[in-house]
Amino acid sequence: MSAHAAIAVTSKGVIETIEVPTEEPQDDEIYVKVEYTAVIPPEVYMVDRGMFIESYPYILGFTTAGTVMKVGNNVENFKPNDRVTTYAYGPSHNKGMQQYVNQSSSVCAKIPDSLSLEAAATIPDNFVCAFYTLFNQLSLPMPSSFPASVDPPLADTPILIYGAGTTAGQYMIRLLHLAHYKNIIVTASTMHHEYLRSLGATHAFDYRSFTLIEDLNRAVGGPNKLSVAVDCISAINTMVNIKDVLSPTGTVALLMPVKEGISLNVDEGKNMILDLPLPAKLNPFEKETNIIGVRTFFYQADPVLKEKLMPVILPDLLEKGLIGATPYRVLDQGNLQQRAEQALGLHRTNQVHGEKIIVKIH
Known part of the structure; x- marks a missing residue:
């Protein structure tokens, strides 16, 4: 089985670059090449205090933006080469700070050509x-x-x-x-x-x-x-x-x-x-x-939101130009782990004000 790089919390206060298996998408999933992910305040709590982590290693990244590479057998509304953004709030293997990821189609949204992938990564969460x-x-x-x-x-x-x-x-x-x-x-x-x-x-x-x-x-x-x-x-x-x-x-x-x-x-x-x-x-x-x-x-406990919020409502708002990216800063220097460390450090030291911190993956 092939593998790819991911940034994960490996123990309290420590993040490392690890190799994780590259798996085929399940029937209701899409397989995405991740270009960008956002780093958000709760991830500082996860790294520094071990909050929300059931076991190590635990991959970071609560959003992704990238390109669909494959789709599962039951997926009808996405196809290879679609540009998407995803809300990567699920378990560790679904998190966004990795080179490739499988996501349930219910947390994915197509994005218009007018929206860059780095901007799209600011939106879902x-x-x-x-x-x-x-x-x-x-x-x-x-x-x-x-x-x-x-x-x-x-x-x-x-x-x-x-x-x-x-x-x-x-x-x-x-x-x-x-x-x-x-x-x-x-x-x-x-x-x-x-x-x-x-x-x-x-x-x-x-x-x-x-x-x-x-x-x-x-x-x-x-x-x-x-x-x-x-x-x-x-x-x-x-x-x-x-x-x-x-x-x-x-x-x-x-x-x-x-x-x-x-x-x-x-x-x-x-x-x-x-x-x-x-x-x-x-x-x-x-x-x-x-x-x-x-x-x-817990938003997907509402069946209407599970079915429509990311796959239908968000793409419609983006296509009409009614919703867009918030202000953001892209970290694209150094290697992936250095960029992740920099992003976490900005949050730790209260240097993030009204903007999203975006980390380039590929």
Whole structure:
């Protein structure tokens, strides 16, 4: 059996280049030559703390972009030479930081010729997270097409995206705008405000501002008037700020895990909460507040999303130019392991702001 190179966590704190078997696709899989993959914050937790890893070695990479080489016997909507991007959230052998990978066709999307492979690698994980959060976890009505042909029932209701400079937050703004929501309030660094407004944000506030709570309350119509919020950071300070503007009976969606610290970075001595309920000492919300813990890896429990989100909805949005890549940085110098180490280091040292880190594979 032939083999190919992959970047894997081989023990706590250690990544190495390993050789893995090159296997034929199963009936419902496509076999992809991987050109690019994204490195995301949870991979730092995986490497440094061993989180989410059941056994070593464990391959990294939660997205891929590349070219279809072969398809399984039951695959009808993909063919060799198709350019695709995939959400590589499955087990180790399906991860993206390897030269070749087999993926279920349900996590794959064709991309238009106008979109580069490196740009396509930025999209799947945060697009899926945003779509799943809004239209499944928060139960906002999913339009039958994009842009929506009619306004949703709560089109004018204020919706807060806290940490909207994150790539997941950027896709949430765009999707809400395409669904005809008209009061999209966001927090982010001021450097991102103009871009976020171009995506559809109606109000943008600096999360560092001393008047943040006052500004947010004014935007939503008064104290405790906000009924829907998403926390893209899910740290102690972000939850406290949301609590100060959210109605006691409102709904907040937390992108898991919840961090005990005050940022996306997690020190060894700090805890991460992987599931609800929140421990009392970390929960600032009122007892009546509806708290949702969003775990994107479960999105395929929704049969409609499993069947359509990646194979149908995303390609349609890309072809129409309604969804595109978020800002990104490509790492293409040195060998593959050096590029992976560099990507992880950028996340560890908080040098990633509103962009995706993309690693060239081939």
